[in-house]
Amino acid sequence: LADPALSRELCQACLDVSNQGELPAIPVTEFPYRDYAKALRLMTSGQHQGKLVLKAPSCGDDPAIMVADVRPLLDPEATYLVTGGLGGFGLRLLPYLAFAGARHITLLDRDPDRQRTANWIRESSALVYTDLDVEFDIVAGDVAVEEDVRRCIAQLKRPLKGVFHLAGILDDRFFDDISPESMSRVFAPKADGALHLHRAASGLDLDHFVLFSSTASTIGNPGQVNYSAASAFLDGLAVVRHRQGLPCLAFNMAAVADAGMASRSLHVLRMMRATGMPPVSSDSAIANLDFAMRSMADRDHLVTAMFTRPAWTVELPDYMRTGRMLNNQDAFEAGTGSEWTIESVLAQLAAKVAELCGHDEGGVEEPLSSFGLTSISVAELGAFIQTQFNYQMSALELMTTASCMSIARGIIHGGQDELHDQAEAEEDGALVTPLVVTGELQRAPSAFASAIEDHFPRQGSNAQVTVPCPG
Structure with missing residues (x-):
């Protein structure tokens, strides 16, 4: 405003450089729909340049994103x-x-x-x-x-x-x-x-x-x-x-x-x-x-x-026992129920944390807050723990006191560690994702209705919301 002539000259110079193609376009990194989680992690890391774009499949090769059906199921007039x-x-x-x-x-x-x-x-x-x-x-x-x-x-x-x-x-x-x-x-x-x-x-x-x-x-x-x-x-x-x-x-x-x-x-x-x-x-x-x-x-x-x-x-x-039992194969391959061990659970947790934060440095006793996890990464880790181990943790716990070791102990002991000191944990604890068995269903459902945790009040300190979703 102090020198309008100079401002006009600078703007014209910028337009000339742009029109001559001397300025490269903003970088665009494309991700297929199926890699949306990877795109979100990259965006929250702050290490990308330009724009991140989710690209729609052109020939139907990409699997469709499963959207939970949250429409009203029952008739309010009936x-x-x-x-x-x-x-x-x-x-x-x-x-x-x-x-x-x-x-x-x-x-x-x-x-x-x-x-x-x-x-x-x-x-x-x-x-x-x-x-x-x-x-x-x-x-x-x-x-x-x-x-x-x-x-x-x-x-x-x-x-x-x-x-x-x-x-x-x-x-x-x-x-x-x-x-x-x-x-x-x-x-x-x-x-x-x-x-x-x-x-x-x-x-x-x-x-x-x-x-x-x-x-x-x-x-x-x-x-x-x-x-x-x-x-x-x-x-x-x-x-x-x-x-x-x-x-x-x-x-x-x-x-x-x-x-x-x-x-x-x-x-x-x-x-x-x-x-x-x-x-x-x-x-x-x-x-x-x-x-x-x-x-x-x-x-x-x-x-x-x-x-x-x-x-x-x-x-x-x-x-x-002949192919009609549906289960979480990842959980079974790692060991289930009484076969879960601290070591097998820690291995999966450490691998997931390394995937989310981009490095595998840090000990299993160190709090997750020191790993530089973003809020989106914390939410993804919580969902992984719930679907893989049927064990629920709040985002606050994951962002403050929780470590891989404390989470593993909670999973093994059915929630009786320092994170979940629940009086009735023996009745609540479950070590694997609930199975769905039907007479002829040949694959596990992709998702259940989302936000179930918002639909039900907590029934005492031992209540937990588990929305099973096969891994």
């Missing part, structure tokens, strides 16, 4: 019926249904004292449903009584679009101890209840009919003969409904560590862990359920479980 929804796992399922789009949820409750109200649900679920404008209608009745089920469905004010059958009880017995009374006691809410729902919903245009079965019906559990049989009935009903062109999913869950009937039975949890199939977290189970409901309309059942031994070393039926 009603969804839940049985057994006031139990431990049911109270974990209700927030998921709300965030999946449900706004009108009817629960069938056989509580004679009518003490469990909508306010009780909100308080017990630790979720502010009022922010989502969710309405609960608790109907007195027993799913084991067909008349109660028909009455409940008949009085619905909105069209019924989904049924979630969780009702069930345990009366664990070995085969020699089985009696007609024990069979009837377990079959009534689970098997009879499912049949009553199937009959009462006949003719209705349902989108979802989910039967919460058990891995006991597919893998077997010597101490749960009656429960295994009742769960097998649910699996069979799912097949029948599919043959009739009706929606149905039998969701065969392993024991859930932090909610539900098995969580109250320490001997069941220990027995499951001893057989190589430790309990899963409720968040992991719900993440698998979300995947199944979104993408398995043509399947009649899905089994979700974790194994701490390769499939071929576990006592499983032949059909589950």
Whole structure:
């Protein structure tokens, strides 16, 4: 501004040099879509020049980027019926249904004292449903009584679009101890209840009919003969409904560590862990359920479980050991479950940290904060730890006190080290990514719905969100 003539002369000189091609263009480094993580790491390192560009594939050779389906799954104008929804796992399922789009949820409750109200649900679920404008209608009745089920469905004010059958009880017995009374006691809410729902919903245009079965019906559990049989009935009903062109999913869950009937039975949890199939977290189970409901309309059942031994070393039926068991091959190659060692975990962690920071200097006891990791690198490391080892750490821990050694100890000891001093870690700890087993599925799903951790409240200090995603 002090010398306009000089400014004009400088601008003209710059334009002349540019027009004559004497100034090179800004460098552009191209990355295919599949290398987006590498591009992000280079950008955050500050070592690149010019622009980094993600180049779209020209001939379809590059694999498509998997984008999680986070669209509302349930119809906000419809009603969804839940049985057994006031139990431990049911109270974990209700927030998921709300965030999946449900706004009108009817629960069938056989509580004679009518003490469990909508306010009780909100308080017990630790979720502010009022922010989502969710309405609960608790109907007195027993799913084991067909008349109660028909009455409940008949009085619905909105069209019924989904049924979630969780009702069930345990009366664990070995085969020699089985009696007609024990069979009837377990079959009534689970098997009879499912049949009553199937009959009462006949003719209705349902989108979802989910039967919460058990891995006991597919893998077997010597101490749960009656429960295994009742769960097998649910699996069979799912097949029948599919043959009739009706929606149905039998969701065969392993024991859930932090909610539900098995969580109250320490001997069941220990027995499951001893057989190589430790309990899963409720968040992991719900993440698998979300995947199944979104993408398995043509399947009649899905089994979700974790194994701490390769499939071929576990006592499983032949059909589950002949190529239909899906697993995290990277984890199995490194060693799984009781075969995990500090050394094998450290090797994977050190390799990942070296990849993220660009060098392999530094000891395993040194805090990761001294390695120069960026915020994006920390997020990627956290995702790697969660998907590879089913172990969750916050970004704050990774950026402050955590070292490769402390993380490895936490993974090996199921979260009982100084980073996660949790009173109930034995029930939560899991050393491998949850497996997904289906009758005919030939590959593991690419992703489950993202941001599950934002959908569920933390249920106490021992809660962890695990969204399994095969490596």
